[in-house]
Amino acid sequence: MYDLAKNAVVWELTDYAAYLIDSKQLSELTVALWLGHLKRFWAFMQPRGVTVSGIQDNTLRAFRDSELNAVLARDSSLGIERVAKRTVNQKLTAVYQWLLWMQEAARVPSNMIGPHGCQVLAYEKTAGYKGARKTTWNFPLRYRLTGASSKHRLGLSLGRQIFERACESIADGANSFVAQRDLLIMDISTEVGLRRASINSLTIDQFERSTLERVRGETIDIRPASQKFSYNNDFAFPVLLALRIADFIEGPRADLLAQKPKMQGRTKERVFISARTCTPLTNRALTQSVSRQLRVAGAGKGAGLHAGRRLFANEQIDLEVDRRLALGLDTSTASICIAVAMKMGHANPMSLYAYVSAAQSRRGLGELVNHRAEIAQLKELVRKYEKQLAQRSKDNELDLPH
Secondary structure (H helix, E strand, C coil), rough: CEEECCCEECCCHHHHHHHHHHHHCHHHHHHHHHHHHHHHHHHHHHHHHHCHHHHHHHHHHHHHHHHHHHHHHCCCCCCHHHHHHHHHHHHHHHHHHHHHHHHHHCCCCCCEEEECCCECCEEEEEEEECEEEEEEEEECCCCCCCCCCCCCCCCCCCHHHHHHHHHHHHHHHHHHHHHHHHHHHHHHHHHHHCCCCHHHEEEEEHHCCHHCCCCCEEEEEEECCHHHHHHCCCCCHHHHHHHHHHHHHHHHHHHHHHHHHHHHHHCCCCCCCCEEEEEEEEEHHHHHHHHHHHHHHCCCCCCCCCHHHHHHHHHHHHHHHHHHHHCCCCCHHHHHHHHHHHHHCCCCCCHHHHHHHHHHHHHHHHHHHHHHHHHHHHHHHHHHHHHHHHHHHHHHHCCCCC
């Protein structure tokens, strides 16, 4: 971290970044995210003349309230205060954790942060956790009741039609390389359910045509290099999708590199690269491209690549329920969660609880609507026959001799 105004390295943040990578074994992406939060706090401190050793609860409170206003004012903001508070809480947590490290490393006074008589209050909690002791911290200035800790909170879900319109928009509005690249990214998200970092880590050797043409089934297992929590899960790619990726590698991607021979060494063998620099796409650039097309298709704010993963989850849940109903198997929420979690690469099946419950509610509502429609049709048919019978009875009365 470098302070351009002072023409100096900010060692308080730079050393902390090294600690997170070397000692905590966090990924560079995660560290960059945390440093982004701390950079905002550092920029907040400087014009106010606040030094690191002078940070107090009032400083954090003012930063919290300022950031809430800033988040709500963004063009990308949903305008929902509860959602904005969750974002601010992430930034506050980063600041609290940094101050704890600063105190542990003796970079600030020993009474900087703690439960009693400290400039910044934070409370340590220790409890039993699966046979071990787990220590957590209560950071009192974080916003409460934001719903961030809910295990059953649904994310933004989009329908298949939105993605189809977005794909049409991509095909109409970009050159051949960019269009085919972004279409494949969108399809991998909706057809395989990969997270963006996993999509971005795919390499060309995983889609060799000779290997794909020997596959006898409908899918091929591929293991992305980058996965959440360093998992090593295989994901089932439809062979037709894998062959399209091979076509892209041998076609538009190869053509781009042929036009820029001096940049061929920059690709790191990644499938998805920049049309301008031939370097691997950043996760942020990948998200921005898809988000832009989804908004054009009518998805609104907050729609991103992860919505494709949610669409995949919803569709797999429906397919699993249909399969189990046809075979007379258990269709409980827990059983569906376990089956779909394997396809999603989830270690905890109950993380899908909200989506499975919502899907079953939709199915129940749909069946209720269908039953009501059938009842309405039957009632209409009864009224029709009653009317015919009444008319026939009247006609018979007229035909009788008097």
